[in-house]
Amino acid sequence: MAGVGKATAARTLGNYGAVSPEARARVVAAAQMLGYRPNNLARSMATGITRTIGVIVADISNPFFAGVVRGIADACDVMDYSMIVLSTDEMLSKEQAALGVLMDKQVDAIILASAAHVPRETAHIQEAMNRRIPVVLVDRRIRGRDLGAVVIDNRDAARDAVRQLIGVGHRRIAFAWGPEFHDGPLERAPLLALAAEQLWSQGERLFGYIDALDEAGIGFDPLLVSHCPNNEEATVGMARAMLSLPEPPTALLTTETDAMVGALRAIKECGLSYPDDISVIGFDDSSWASVMDPPLTMIAQPMLKLGWAAAQHALTTIAQDDDEALVQIIPSRLISRGSVAPPRASIGMDADGER
C-alpha cells in the first residue's frame, strides 16, 4: 500500500536499518490507515528476545511480595519490559514448574524469591542459567550457593531489634519465626543447625536474635523460640503458650505479619497489654501498624526498592551478559513507635483490658 518492498516497510515499522524520509512517511501513513500493530511474537521469534521477564514469588497476595512485584513492574515499565508473575506457595515443586513455564515462554530473565533452602534443591535454577537465562534472587539468598541477589540484611535487622529490646532492659525475649521443629523446643546447637537449613531470611533472623543475646550475655532459652503456623488459631496458641510460661517473656520479636497478628490477639486474650506487660517488634511495616493503640514498632522492608533493584540487576545482566553473582543489600529500617517499653521492673501490677 505504501508502494515499497516488504523490507522497507519492516525497517520503518521495526525502527531499525535506514530508510529514506519519503519512504518512511509513506509507510507510516499506510500503517496508520491500516491500524497496523507489530506482532511481537513474530519479532521475538526472529530475534530471540521477548522483552519479558519472569517473576516467581511465594505468594503475590502477600503484601510484602505485592510490594516487591510492584517495584519490579515499575522498572519494567521504564525499560519497556513486561512481567509474568507466578506464585509457589513456598513449594519447591511449584517453583520448578514455574521455572519451566518461564523457560518455555522464552523470558529474557527471571527474578526469583526461591523456596529452596539448600544447594541440592537448586538444580532447576542451574538449568535456567545453563540456558543462559539470567536469574536473580530477591528477598532470599540460598546458603552455600553463590547467586546474584537483592536482599536486606536480615541478620542485622533482627539483631538491631533485639538490641533495642535489650537496651531498655529486657532479658527474656521471645522469638516467633517460620520454621517448624517437630521434636519440641531445640537447644542452641541443634536450633542453629536447623536454621542453617531453613529459608535463608528466616535463618538469618534467628542468627541475628542469637547474636544480640550473646553480645549482651543473655542465656539462650529454647522455650522462647516458637514456630508460627500458617493457621491463625494455631498462631494464637503458639503465642499464648509462651505467655503462659512460668517465666514468661517480657518482649517478643516476630518475623512475620501473621505472627504479629496472632501475638497481639493472644496478648489480648490473656488479659495482658503491650507494651506494659510485653514489648513487641515485628518484621514488615504496614499502614495499620501506625494506628494500633499504641502504635507498633516495626522493621520496615523497602519492598519497592527491593523489586526495583532486582529488576535493574536482571535487565542489566541481560544487556551485558556478565556472570558476576553480585549481591546487593538494601537497607531496612527499624521504625520506633510505641510498642517497646522497659519491662516491669517488679512483678506486682494487675491485669486489665478485657472485652
Add this chain to the structure above:
Amino acid sequence: MAGVGKATAARTLGNYGAVSPEARARVVAAAQMLGYRPNNLARSMATGITRTIGVIVADISNPFFAGVVRGIADACDVMDYSMIVLSTDEMLSKEQAALGVLMDKQVDAIILASAAHVPRETAHIQEAMNRRIPVVLVDRRIRGRDLGAVVIDNRDAARDAVRQLIGVGHRRIAFAWGPEFHDGPLERAPLLALAAEQLWSQGERLFGYIDALDEAGIGFDPLLVSHCPNNEEATVGMARAMLSLPEPPTALLTTETDAMVGALRAIKECGLSYPDDISVIGFDDSSWASVMDPPLTMIAQPMLKLGWAAAQHALTTIAQDDDEALVQIIPSRLISRGSVAPPRASIGMDADGER
C-alpha cells in the same frame, strides 16, 4: 536422532495428531536426552494462541488488587495459562498503553480493572474487542457501557453498612470516599451527578449510602461527605474536619483502607475513641482489622473469588468465542466486630477508654 520425520517428532512433542507407540517412545527418549523444551513462541506464532492473559489493575501492591490477581493466577495455574500484570495507577493514559502492550503481545484475553469512568473513555477497550480479544472487567463496571464483568454489589454493600449504623440509632453518618470535588461540599443533586461520572465502584457506594439515608428518612448533609486524598496527612485532615463540625457525625463509613487508617488516626488525635464517640465501618477487611482494639467492623470483599471468576469468565470466553456481556456478582460480606455501637447521645452512658 529418533529416526523419524520432523512431523512425527512434532506430533508427539506437541501432543497432537496420532503417533505409533514405538515412534513416540523413540522420540520421547531422544527429546529427553537432548533436554528438549518446546519453544512456545514458535508454537504461538503458528497457532495464534499464546496461552497468556493480560491483567490490568490500578496497583498491584494494593492488597485488594493483590488478592484479585492471586485469584486470577490460581485459575491460570489450573488452566495452564500465564499472566502478564500491569498497573495503571488509575491513569487512563497508562491503561491505554497497557492495553496496547497486551495486544502487541498477542494475549488471548484481558482482565481489566478499568480507570475509565464513562463510555467516551473506552475507545481503547473497544479496539481490543474489535481485534477479537475478549475483555472482562473486574471490580468495576463502566456506567453506560455494557461489558462483561465480575464485581461485587457495591451499592448493596454500602447500603447494608449504613443500615446497620442506622439500626443502632445513628442519624449523622459520614461518608469518606475517593472522588474529589473542587468547589467544596456538594448538595444532593450535584453530588449524585458527580458520582455518576466517577469510578463505578465509588459511585455505587455513594448511591448505597444515600439509599439507606433515604429509606430511613434521614436528611442528606453535604458536610458529611468527604474526599479522601491519597496523601496520609491530608486524609487525617479530612477526618478531623468532619469530627470538628459543630454537629459532628456519630458514625463513619469509609470506602477505602486509606480513609479508614486516616480516620482512626484523626479520631485518636482528636482525643476521641471508637465506638464510643463515633462508630466506624470500612470497605476491605484485613487481618489487622481483627486485632484493633476494639476490632473493626468491615465489609470484606472476596478478592480471590473475584479474580478466579474473572479468569474463568475470560478463559471460557476464549474457548467459545461468545459475545454475551454477562455480569457476575460475587457476594461481599459485612463482618460485624466491635467498632459499631449506638450513638452516645441517644442513650445516657458516660465516657471511658483513654490511655
Add this chain to the structure above:
DNA sequence: CTGTTAGCGCTTTCAT
C-alpha cells in the same frame, strides 16, 4: 500412521 510442504510475521544477510 507418517513424511512432505507450506506458511505464521518478523528480522537479517546479501545483492543491487
Add this chain to the structure above:
DNA sequence: ATGAAAGCGCTAACAG
C-alpha cells in the same frame, strides 16, 4: 537506501 530471499521453531494440510 532498497528489494529479494532465507529462516526463527513450530503447526497444519495433504498425500501417501
